[in-house]
Amino acid sequence: MTAGLVRPGAGTLITYASSPLEILAGGDGEGSWAAATIEIPAFFRGPVPHVHDTFDEALFVVSGTLLVTTGTADPEEAPAGSFINAPRGTRHTFSNPTDTPVRVLGLWSPPREGLDFMRAVGAVLPAAGAPDPDAVRAVYEAHHSRLVP
Numbered sequence: 139m140t141a142g143l144v145r146p147g148a149g150t151l152i153t154y155a156s157s158p159l160e161i162l163a164g165g166d167g168e169g170s171w172a173a174a175t176i177e178i179p180a181f182f183r184g185p186v187p188h189v190h191d192t193f194d195e196a197l198f199v200v201s202g203t204l205l206v207t208t209g210t211a212d213p214e215e216a217p218a219g220s221f222i223n224a225p226r227g228t229r230h231t232f233s234n235p236t237d238t239p240v241r242v243l244g245l246w247s248p249p250r251e252g253l254d255f256m257r258a259v260g261a262v263l264p265a266a267g268a269p270d271p272d273a274v275r276a277v278y279e280a281h282h283s284r285l286v287p
Contacts (some may be wrong), residue, residue: 154260172249184233229252255281
């Protein structure tokens with residue numbers, strides 16, 4: 139994507155846990171970050187706690203409330219307006235235990251690694267229920283990330 143304004147609906151759509159993820163910036167490697175809006179489905183169990191070794195990840199909660207864990211801390215609520223920062227090497231996970239979808243802005247740096255990971259993991263995470271652990275592990279390993287329960 140080139141510099142400039144990206145209006146709602148003008149980004150590149152992919153699927154994350156059977157929900158839309160719209161890539162707004164950074165998809166072609168320009169700049170130092172990527173951004174995408176993501177709808178986290180109601181009752182989404184979330185990914186297994188994990189670490190990314192080669193990219194940073196952050197989430198800004200636009201609407202709704204996520205349940206978030208970073209490092210070894212207990213899970214805590216992240217209501218709209220919250221910013222969750224998971225620099226590379228930081229154990230993290232999130233879920234949506236509510237009956238309402240949560241809208242977030244995701245950020246990744248460097249952009250290509252983060253978006254390639256999101257495309258791959260989004261394809262194997264179901265909107266409801268547990269994912270296939272072997273499929274999830276394979277995606278994480280292929281993208282320089284580790285499951286850290």
